[in-house]
Amino acid sequence: MQKKTITLDHGSGGVASQELITSLMLNHLPDPRLHRLEDAALLPAQNGRLAFSTDSYVVDPIFFPGGNIGELAVNGTINDLAMQGASPLCLSLGLILEEGLPLDDLETIMAAIGACCEAAGVPVVTGDTKVVPRGKGDRIFINTSGIGVVADGVHIGTDRIREGDAILVSGPVGDHGLTILAAREGIDLGRELQSDTCALHRLVQDLLAEIPAGLHGLRDPTRGGLATTLAEMARAAGLGFEIREEDIPLQGVTRAGCELLGLDPLYLANEGKCILIVEAAAAEAAVVRLRAHTQGRQAACIGRVGGSSPGRVILRTRAGGSRLLEPLFGDPLPRIC
């Protein structure tokens, strides 16, 4: 029996589009504002500044150990909002489907999106679906945009980073990038290796409750990994960063996989981790608070702001040497998210 697939009619805006949306998509996305199927959703007035973010997801493969493109799209945009200290309010969902995409695959992805939204408490309230002919896309691309609300008194930004601040990371790095690479190349690195995709907004909100003014810098090290994100933060802050290789959390399976394939885990993407720059006095309390969360179980302090190379990141190696961590130039691993 032939599998049902996406056809160009599904992108017409006509009855076939409506049927796809109502029969397959809305099942997984219960928000009544979305079910109105108007061109825009209406939200009640909000108290506080708004955060607004967008990301397109083109990951290849679309299914991988630990998740699929749908989970990445929900968690990624939630995290972009969370990195501004915002409480995520809602998401939009824009799908670009390639003719021939099996409806079963779309259903699996929509179910993942629905489950992630429900777990995070952040609904999809507006959406759009387009279809492109076979060979003009790659199965599915997803854009999610999101709105969040930033409470008064929260001010996170590289301009607030100060000499002496502690540099924290919320958990082991490199898992997502290595998972995608292994899945794409068909390399089996063991079942423990999987994407770290998860939403970090509750962890951040909880930390802000603990140290409202002590959280200075916050970024999620996605494309380009820990090293590139730190390099961008150091440059933007105009201050030197020093980090200690031995303190950077790394899973055994990731370390072994990277050694096997000759990859540096500090440059591999993460989809459920954040870098936190906190005032020195608050560092210990911050690590304790992070470790109380599932998503922060292995949080660690990995270094400090300061040193003789303003705008640069110095890695103190296990062997006792030191090495400049340059930002990534090009793309060793395209389509990681």
Added chain:
Amino acid sequence: MQKKTITLDHGSGGVASQELITSLMLNHLPDPRLHRLEDAALLPAQNGRLAFSTDSYVVDPIFFPGGNIGELAVNGTINDLAMQGASPLCLSLGLILEEGLPLDDLETIMAAIGACCEAAGVPVVTGDTKVVPRGKGDRIFINTSGIGVVADGVHIGTDRIREGDAILVSGPVGDHGLTILAAREGIDLGRELQSDTCALHRLVQDLLAEIPAGLHGLRDPTRGGLATTLAEMARAAGLGFEIREEDIPLQGVTRAGCELLGLDPLYLANEGKCILIVEAAAAEAAVVRLRAHTQGRQAACIGRVGGSSPGRVILRTRAGGSRLLEPLFGDPLPRIC
């Protein structure tokens, strides 16, 4: 000399991405919130309900008489917000670029986006750029999402449509759809034929100032055209619509082109028109007000709500007959926006 093109490195999130963004894109998008290059933009607190909308644009060809994919993406999302009675506040911009896209083409599109945003007074405040390998996309796909603010007292929705209301359209229909079809197929229908892409938020705001409570229904007839959008509105309202063929504005060049190609202009997409359902007593004043705008010069009353077919649209033809306007099922013309 070889033309410079997009490479996979431009999507890496590393230095090559940053160079593309700062050298080519930010020139055209001056908003300082975007120039911070954080993962999300921060906006001041807003008074009023929020409208939130998203749309992906996959139009083929990307350049056509009257505009390009960039203008469609800006005006389209502004219009989706405007159709809820919102004043558009800001946009996000998500680009999916295919490896090999000439940088000159990207520059032309970015310039159009910048010019449209400036003309509309609606800035891009946050963005994202991804690159997919050659053959896995089609030059450029654009997602724009937008936030608008809805003033107190504005309530537009199909549930407010009443028996006896007048049905207005803001100008001639079918131009965008016919333009894209002709451009794609290489058919020359004359220089007067071009896309109607434009932003309608000022026209709507002006009308709301004139008849704050009299505007009941508002939609832009994009994919599926006037007929499909009216059919959706009639079904949602649970009321019959009757429209008069002779009163529907149609440019001569569009009428002639449709006759030549055997197309029905009522089913062709528009990107700068709206359908307005207003209370009967306000209809005349509304048409006068619409005609005072460049975008509403040829606005007309084309019918009324009522009749013996609840949830259906009846077209009274020029010849004196009548015809049921069914919504489009599939896609006679894919990738129109």
